[in-house]
Amino acid sequence: MHEYGIAEAVLHAVERRAAGRPVRRARVRAGALLRISEPALNQAFVLVSDGTVADGAHLExxxxxxxxxxxxxxxxxASDGLFAMCPACGSTxxxxxxxxxxxxxxxxxxxxxHAPGNSRRDRADPSGSP
Structure with a gap:
């Protein structure tokens, strides 16, 4: 199952981009030649992301x-698979x-x-005075 290795690579990229913030969803674009099974990749992602910022995140x-x-x-x-010959003329x-x-x-x-603090306070004035 090569999806496990791909899931680890995706998680590493997600963690870098998230910078410690929890992730709800991630979207990856994968080439057809990688022959990724989406259900297998999602299952692998659930396993590798357990306990990380992407724990419970959906992978599209x-x-x-x-x-x-x-x-x-x-x-x-253009095709989701790989042809052995041209569909128009039959050439290889x-x-x-x-x-x-x-x-x-x-x-x-x-x-x-909820973000702690006074949302009405001017962010430039840490004392909160008007």
Whole structure:
């Protein structure tokens, strides 16, 4: 299950970006060539994030297609899988681009329910005087 290693890498990036703040949700963009199983990645993320700032966070996975350009007919095709031949002309002379990246696209932090202090006080004046 290579998803466990990927989940560890995602968690490391989430922790760096969160800077100690609790995380509610994270979104990653993964290339189709990584052959990630979203349920397996989510399960692995639950395991590796236990006790961290991402404990209980939902992980959303967006799959980026691979782009293949045929050397014979010059047709470009995008797919979530990898073709062995061009769907237009049947040639096996395909140039492959993309589909192997992994990017932490965004995180959503848990909002604080209450921030201690006087919300009416001018932040520039620590004494709170008007």
């Amino acid at each position: 996975v967006i799959v980026d297609p691979v782009r293949m350009t045929c050397g014979r007919c010059d047709r470009t095709t 002379d395909l140039a492959i681009e993309g589909g192997d990246g992994l990017v932490l696209e965004s995180i959503e932090l848990v909002e604080a329910a």
